[in-house]
Amino acid sequence: MKKKMILAALAGAAIGAGIIGNWKEKIIKQKREQELKYAELTRLLAQWVCLKQDKKELKQYFIQNDFKRIAVYGVSYVGKCLIHELMDTEVEIAYVIDQRGDMADLEEEIRLVHPDDAMEDVDAVIVTSVYYFEQIEKKMQEKLDCPVISVSDIVFEFEMDLS
Numbered sequence: 001m002k003k004k005m006i007l008a009a010l011a012g013a014a015i016g017a018g019i020i021g022n023w024k025e026k027i028i029k030q031k032r033e034q035e036l037k038y039a040e041l042t043r044l045l046a047q048w049v050c051l052k053q054d055k056k057e058l059k060q061y062f063i064q065n066d067f068k069r070i071a072v073y074g075v076s077y078v079g080k081c082l083i084h085e086l087m088d089t090e091v092e093i094a095y096v097i098d099q100r101g102d103m104a105d106l107e108e109e110i111r112l113v114h115p116d117d118a119m120e121d122v123d124a125v126i127v128t129s130v131y132y133f134e135q136i137e138k139k140m141q142e143k144l145d146c147p148v149i150s151v152s153d154i155v156f157e158f159e160m161d162l163s
Contacts, residue, residue: 037131044078044130044152051158058082059089061154067123071144073097073136074128075112082128082151083110094122097140119143126151 051058062070070091072079075098083093095111097119113119115136125140127133130152137148 040131040152041078044155045081047155048081051155056158057089058085058154058158059091061158062086062091062124065124067147068092069094069122071095071097071113071119071122071125072128073115073125073140073148076128078130078151079128082126094120097125115139115143122146124149126154 062068068091070086071094072082073096075083075096079096079098083096086093093110095113097113097115099115121144124147125144126149127136127140128151129136130150133150133152137150140148
């Protein structure tokens with residue numbers, strides 16, 4: 001009887017250690033993913049600030065590529081910055097696509113569309129959720145017949161596209 005209790009305790013400890021190990025591994029993976037996401041966003045925003053300091057405006061990219069009417073995917077920090085930069089320019093933001101639908105901080109009146117909803121044709125979809133670009137691009141290409149572009153590509157290739 002004593003042997004069975006010891007074996008049961010050891011088995012319980014081993015199972016518990018395994019569960020805690022898996023949980024810890026999952027948490028570490030999530031933290032690494034979050035670090036990569038924020039590093040990518042920091043790099044993007046730093047480059048964007050450099051463009052602004054050089055008096056360069058992203059609207060030029062859209063004008064040069066004949067993107068007169070666009071949709072912006074993502075209304076978090078980067079999305080709000082892009083919307084703000086393009087307001088009162090020749091580039092019309094037809095609507096914003098977002099899963100969570102949080103436009104509380106956005107002063108402009110722009111229609112919000114969920115990714116699963118039907119969407120009007122636009123000249124391009126600009127994805128501001130840069131870390132998840134590949135998944136979003138695939139989903140948007142199934143719904144719309146237009147270029148799906150990462151805002152990161154626009155910001156980092158800005159000078160090459162305009163020269």
